[in-house]
Amino acid sequence: MLTYDGLKTLPKTVAGPSYDVRKVTPGIVHFGVGNFFRAHLGYYVDRVLALPDQQNWGVIGVGLRSGGQSDRKAEEFRAQDGLYSLTEIAANGKADIRVMGCLRDYVHAPDEPEKVLALLADKATKIVSMTITEGGYNIDETTGEFRTSLPTVQDDLADPKNPKTIFGFVVEGLRRRREAGHGGLTVMSCDNLRHNGDVSRKAFVGYARAVDADLAAWIDQNVTFPNAMVDRITPSVSAEGKAELNKRSGLDDLQPLLSEDFIQWVIEDKFAAGRPAFEKVGVEFTDQVSAYEHAKIRMLNSSHLILSAAGMLLDLKLVDEVLAEKRVHKFVDSVLEKDVIPTLKAPPGVDLHKYKETLLTRFSNAAMADQVARIASDATSKAQVFWTETVRAALGGERDRSRVVYCMALLLELLRGRSEKGGKITLHEPFLSEEQLKIAASDDLKASIGLPAFDGWRDLLTPEIEQEVAHARELIRKEGVLASLPV
Template sequence: MLTLENIQNIKSPVHLPDYNPMDIQNGILHFGVGNFFRAHEAFYVEKTLKANPNWGIVGVGLTSGEHSYKKAKMFKDQNCLYSLTECAPSGKRSVQIIAALRDYLLAPEDPESVLHYLSKPEIRIVSMTITEGGYNINEITGEFNLQSTAVQKDLNNPSKPETIFGYVVEGLRRRRDAGMKAFTIMSCDNLRHNGDVARKAFLGFAHARDPALAGWIAQNATFPNAMVDRITPTVTTEIARCLNSENGLNDDLPVIAEDFHQWVLEDSFADGRPQLEEAGVQFVSSVTDYEHVKIRMLNASHIMLSFPALLMGYAHVDQAIGDQRLKKNIENFLTLDVIPTLTAPPGINLQNYMESVISRFSNPAMADQTLRIASDGSAKIQVFWTETVRHILINKTDCSRIAFGMAAYLEMLRGVDMQGHTYLITEPSYGKDQDALIQSDDYAAALQLPAFDTWKDLDSSFLDQKVIQLRKIIRSQGVIAALETLPT
């Protein structure tokens, strides 16, 4: 395995850190050390550490269970080192060892150590990748959900938190009481206005715990909005074996990503930051137009492609986009439904951006799983499709392509593809009531799912009828038959 002792024995062409990892001091604590974080935020921070070694990262895992404990042990055994393989659509590859992550804590195993880090003055940024649905925002009210069992548990026992909200707010309480500065709370999740969402979530929790503490946090902490982008697929045991074989490494924690990466960030930090602009981060006064382009084009297309692809038996995104019928639907969706309603930020040509999206989806080295993209579709639809749907409903324009996407989603939720093969789709926010709607023989029943709540205030009757019509065609004749009914 990779360790600080044997790292110097690694041979070219694997790129090693251009600094001594032992010299790094921690300045960032990050919740949610998944593949995307390791290929994105940690990748960018890595580039800054030679010039300024004070921004190493402490990773924190919040979940318990066998997998979590195994992951924590692997990080510890490897001194938190891992390899990142970047793959271009042309087939060119580049491999580097990332050492920006300097410690890893499993919160359920040692919660006080997490709080100790959060209370240290050198930790000046707390970042997170906790998924789109991880901010505990009530889908109906748009406010922080104080009725959550986990939240209530933390509110009743604030010195021994279990949620990210409990940890961060208790850490800030200790800093306030010690006369220290607040830290920046930085979301790196695929959410519109992710900093604003984080602000609502953490202040919502803090206010329920102590209004005076919430006021101090509101005045002293910052919540910059960000747009993050990099396709980072799941690394299976087989993929890890192949990567190690190709790279000559013995890495238990390899990550693979496309060669494309982007981070647009508002320069709003409470107590300093790394020189991320030197690593390619674009600092702007507002990320709104950038995030709209990314979310409404790339992310929206990702699920528009993966829902029907899963039904058709395509396991990987590159296989799906290789089907010219699915590819044409994505091009029509972007050209006819999305681009006309978008404002392009400076320097971005939307037609060229669409072509880059198609190219990125076509990268066979990613082997990105359609099942991964299709999972948690409820949260993704609300984030990625809402603005497009609202434009269609308000202006009463052609709804056929978005209706097809909705129909494919609802049929995909049933867990059986067109060949009769079963798969397990993950919808964290759904329970027995939602499952009953999904499996109902009434094609209209599932239109009551929370996935579609964000446009319930508008008249969606003509859209709903189209969804029902397309569901019937998909169920009886297949995905392609439904696609062939769409105008081009």
């Protein structure tokens, strides 16, 4: 088992911490110790700890869930002294393996709530970070406000000094900090969520306002919520995958981790109580995070959706398998090069053409085993976010619109729910009604053009363009995806 003592005898192919793990003290409390946190924020902190005078930025992990995997995770992290191995694999198959020492403790909140609150109130804690998923912030999509009606939130509001939710823990911890005169700190979202700092502020201040308006005002003035963009593919690891990773590393690790070799973190430099020297380990600080988010959505997410739709129709399971089809690769490259990049303002210092090449290389990484079904989920909503600006630029001007029209046809064929071999495609479209799903499944080439997927550019859909979409759908059905691609 991977422990402190084992660091002395690591295999030659495995790098260990270049700092004394036992001398690291915590400065960060992190909620949601999943794979992405360990491969992203944990990665950066591990490198910071190797720098001079940076050993006070260790991480204390906090788990909020009870039972099953959560209990086992707590046991395994503690058994391994918080150590875990990270295997980074590049698209060419080159692997880099290292043991990470940034996680200095793991607290299971249902078992030790007072320990969590004490950590949050401790003057040594400078940052509270989180990976609680994009939907974990409890913001009402209609009003844009924090939902106090959720039963777990109601329970916390009824007894705020004995919280169960992340909102209850953080706000009660901040109340205790204020009472002790320890000042504010930074609440830092590491979730893949646009304007994640603004969303975090709305969530935590919204909860605090329901508890105590004066406390909410103090948090608003003394706590910072930096916006950030995060990016790294970190797949889940099955039991077989764990065995394979340990075989490759020669370790006996209960929690081995896999990621691609690419990593990016762009964040605002708004830290209320100090921060690690992240700029020395590759983190980009900027006041234009939204520009990076925008480029990621229009290039990474948009092309991901094209690949997933094509893959589902081709009965392919993995992103790299879809991109390995030469005609698909050429088509996605052309959409990015000819339809996206000319209509996208690059973030400061970013070469969009190089970014495109990086994306295509990342998508080709077979070791990530990225499933197209995961990406195709909720395609109706994703298309409105990822495709709208590109589609509007193509339909509203003198530009060649053939590729964009084909993307629309591809999406509608996906929503029809039938692969080109006649197999059933299981759709996850939570925002389509039963009636809309019936329309999507229809063989009618034009009926589903009225679905919400096209709402972002409906005003530009002339009868001529609708006919072009219908014709592209007809070609997909007759010739198949590969033969019908306009490349």
